[in-house]
Amino acid sequence: MAGNVPPVADERDGLLRFLEQQRYVLKLAAHGLTDEQARQAPTKSALTVGGLVKHVATTEDGWLDIILQLPQKPFGEGMADYESGYRLGPDETLAGVLARYDEVAARTAEVIGRIDDLGRPVPVPKGVPWYPQDVEAWSVRWVLLHLIEETARHAGHADIIREHVDGGTAIPLMAAAEGWPETPWVKPWTPETQPA
Template sequence: MAGNVPPVADEREGLLRFLEQQRYVLKLAAHGLTDEQARYAPTKSSLSVGGLIKHVAFTEDGWIDTALQLPQKPFGEARQDYEEAYRLGPEETLQSVLERYDEVAARTAEVIGRIDDLGRPVPVPKGVPWYPDDVEAWSIRWVLLHLIEETARHAGHADIIREHVDGATAFPLMAAAENWPETPWMKPWKPTPHPA
């Protein structure tokens, strides 16, 4: 997939394609990283590229559960899961997190494909501090727009963190991942050899 979403036929395709594109650019930030590099948190925050991908997969899956009105965990358990989802644990690999993210993406596409009305209400779970008390329901459309926003925000975080890891930036990473030929204006990213 290139840096832009191709033309879309309708709203549903547009929402899903823009979400897919933001997932793609987030995953590009991990291109060529080792598990150790994917865990590295080089800024004042505890964010890492691998942790961000894990978090966004967790969050998207949770929003699809909410859209389906599946039972929610009690707040204490949900908060602990949320905090753990920001870290790529020592037993986890970048590859496993990327595979999980692909599974979540496939589930989202399948679920949204079965919903005939994007205006269908999604009741706001009650008793959760980060959800508004003054809103009764969102819509499926709103959930998709929120997922695009959430993914794009964290894709930007991942770009900054990746640049701290090894200097790589988005377009050279895309060029490397998509095997673009080297040109005077674009040199695909290449791993820096480690000193012996």
């Protein structure tokens, strides 16, 4: 996939493709990293590239559960899980969280594909401090827009973290992942091209 979303057929296609594009650029921030590098938090933040991929996969999957109105853990019970969801644990691998993210993406396409009306209400879970208490429901459309926003925010975080880990930046990483030839404008990322 190149740096831009291709033309879209309709609203549903556009929402899913823009979400897919943001997932892709987040995963590009992980391109070529070792598990150890994916666990590094090289800025004042505790965020890591591997932890961000894990978090966004878990978040997207959780939103699908909300759309499907599956039971949710009461707020507070899941806080340890929530906090560990930002970290690539010692028993986890970057390849594993990337594969999980791909599974979640496939689930999203499948779930959204079964919904005939993107305006269908999605009840707002109660008792979560960052959810509005004065709104009864969002729509499936709103959830997809929110997932695009959330993924884009964390893709930006991952770009900054990745640059601090080894100097890798978005376009050279994309060039490497997609096998672009070197040009005067873009030199694909390789471990050897990064500053020591």
